Amino acid sequence: MAGLTAKKVYAILNGKIQKVASGIGTAIFYAGSVATENDLPSSPEVGALYNIESDSSYGSAGMNVAWTGEIWDPMGPTIDLSTLKVPNPNKLTFSGAVSAEYDGSAPVNIEIPQSGGGVISENKLTVNNHIISLESGGSSA
Numbered sequence: 001m002a003g004l005t006a007k008k009v010y011a012i013l014n015g016k017i018q019k020v021a022s023g024i025g026t027a028i029f030y031a032g033s034v035a036t037e038n039d040l041p042s043s044p045e046v047g048a049l050y051n052i053e054s055d056s057s058y059g060s061a062g063m064n065v066a067w068t069g070e071i072w073d074p075m076g077p078t079i080d081l082s083t084l085k086v087p088n089p090n091k092l093t094f095s096g097a098v099s100a101e102y103d104g105s106a107p108v109n110i111e112i113p114q115s116g117g118g119v120i121s122e123n124k125l126t127v128n129n130h131i132i133s134l135e136s137g138g139s140s141a
Contacts (some may be wrong), residue, residue, distance in 0.1 A: 027047055029049060030049050
């Protein structure tokens with residue numbers, strides 16, 4: 001590759017970066033919340049997203065709208081994730097002196113008989129003074 005200088009490499013790479021960057025477009029960013037659609041700014045920055053707290057021509061209360069540079073585009077309502085219950089994908093099964101299954105959906109305390117030698121409490125299994133984390137699968141002494 002004779003004749004290839006740092007300046008030429010920079011020019012080639014910069015040209016490719018500019019080509020990629022020009023195809024990305026404008027990012028949407030949260031700009032705030034307004035009481036009514038009449039409170040939306042008249043000349044916001046392109047990509048500004050606002051939450052409208054009351055019913056509006058864009059939808060019910062909680063609708064989010066983004067400015068395209070020409071119009072307010074409804075993006076969808078606010079979603080309350082506090083009611084979402086996602087089960088633990090890693091089911092835990094016990095066997096031996098005690099047999100049981102645990103799906104991870106809620107905190108649990110399980111007392112294992114002395115012959116089993118262990119206790120489960122707050123995502124930790126203690127067996128013979130060794131703690132095993134039920135969250136990461138790791139263990140410690």
